[in-house]
Amino acid sequence: MVVLMDPLPHRYTATAIGSADGDVALLAEGLPTLRSASPAEFGGPGDRWSPETLIVAAVADCFVLTFRAVAQASSLAWTTMHCEVEGRLDRVDRVTRFTRLDVRVRLYLPPEVDEERAQRVLQKAKQGCLITNSLNAETHLESSVFFGSDVPAYSGA
Numbered sequence: 001m002v003v004l005m006d007p008l009p010h011r012y013t014a015t016a017i018g019s020a021d022g023d024v025a026l027l028a029e030g031l032p033t034l035r036s037a038s039p040a041e042f043g044g045p046g047d048r049w050s051p052e053t054l055i056v057a058a059v060a061d062c063f064v065l066t067f068r069a070v071a072q073a074s075s076l077a078w079t080t081m082h083c084e085v086e087g088r089l090d091r092v093d094r095v096t097r098f099t100r101l102d103v104r105v106r107l108y109l110p111p112e113v114d115e116e117r118a119q120r121v122l123q124k125a126k127q128g129c130l131i132t133n134s135l136n137a138e139t140h141l142e143s144s145v146f147f148g149s150d151v152p153a154y155s156g157a
Contacts, residue, residue: 023048041089056087058131059101059139067105067125076121080108087137098137105143115145 016036018024026034038044039052049057060083071078088100103126109118122143126132132139 052087052089055098055135056085056101059087059103059129059135060085062129062131063103063105063125066129067107067122070121070124070128074117074121074124076118077110077113078107078118079110082106098135101132101135101137101139103132103139103141105141106146107143108146111147113147115147118145119143 012028014026014028016024016026023035023037026036035048036050036054037048039050040046041052042050044050063083063085064081067081070076082105084104086102086104087098088102089096090099092099105122107118107122109115122141126139126141129139
């Protein structure tokens, strides 16, 4: 399957609607509405998506999708990837920002795949992730490769 990309530049639009208190509604055409609030660390309820969790989720999502594209272009067979991202928020020069992103990947491969080749594809995905390339934070990749059929089940919605 060949994936064709529209010519650059691309434009993406989202809208946030909020009031003096309560959730913020995040909208984009053709997509379900998300509700967000400040994280617990900023006095929020801690039980909703926040700008901070959305950023680290965007990094994880982009890494998996970038790996998928690079693996397809490289004809690398794989079964599942778990990508956890931890973002460090800190104050630098009187500005609060993400200073570090730790990308922790567990990659599950069929037994016949060469691990060294898979590691090269992981590095290409790290270099090609447009979200981390757009952020001013150090990005560190930690990867573990597993072989065979012991792939953990996805437990999300």
